Amino acid sequence: MAKKSPAKRRTKTVSKAQWAAIKLFAMDVDGVLTDGTVAISSAGTESKNFSILDGMGIVQLHKAGVAVAWISGRPSGATTARATELRVPHLVQGRVDKITALQELAIELGLMAKQICYMGDDTIDAPAIAWAGIGVAPSASMPSALKVANYVPTRAAGLGAVREVCEHILANRGQ
Numbered sequence: 001m002a003k004k005s006p007a008k009r010r011t012k013t014v015s016k017a018q019w020a021a022i023k024l025f026a027m028d029v030d031g032v033l034t035d036g037t038v039a040i041s042s043a044g045t046e047s048k049n050f051s052i053l054d055g056m057g058i059v060q061l062h063k064a065g066v067a068v069a070w071i072s073g074r075p076s077g078a079t080t081a082r083a084t085e086l087r088v089p090h091l092v093q094g095r096v097d098k099i100t101a102l103q104e105l106a107i108e109l110g111l112m113a114k115q116i117c118y119m120g121d122d123t124i125d126a127p128a129i130a131w132a133g134i135g136v137a138p139s140a141s142m143p144s145a146l147k148v149a150n151y152v153p154t155r156a157a158g159l160g161a162v163r164e165v166c167e168h169i170l171a172n173r174g175q
Contacts, residue, residue, distance in 0.1 A: 019172035043116030
């Protein structure tokens with residue numbers, strides 16, 4: 001009998017009740033909402049590509065009453081512009097200690113870890129992924145992030161991975 005892939009095993013550990021309990025979907029930006037690349041022009045301007053699919057998932061979460069937060073290790077005007085466009089209420093930039101930022105936000109919102117889904121792709125995200133009720137890492141994430149993740153989306157980062165998680169949250173809330 002063939003062994004199940006690690007991603008499949010992690011996917012099966014998340015119950016419908018766990019997805020339904022989520023009140024905050026927090027995530028890293030680069031490598032989660034984007035493919036992890038940043039374009040810098042010779043004039044010094046920065047641009048990033050964000051998925052419209054992911055944006056629609058975030059809009060649907062807002063409508064369903066699920067809070068959204070972006071926690072990025074680096075400040076970025078492109079990130080601010082997209083967060084403003086999507087009306088992301090909790091934008092934290094320039095914080096490499098993601099677990100502390102996430103726990104501070106949880107306290108501010110009166111939430112427990114089991115009510116939070118966190119998605120990240122790098123070593124600095126791993127503690128937050130492990131702490132959250134549902135920890136998610138895109139398939140191309142660093143091994144430390146994948147090791148602690150409960151769920152690995154089938155879609156790639158920056159190409160609908162966030163939307164896939166949004167769909168799980170919404171479907172299990174009955175929406």
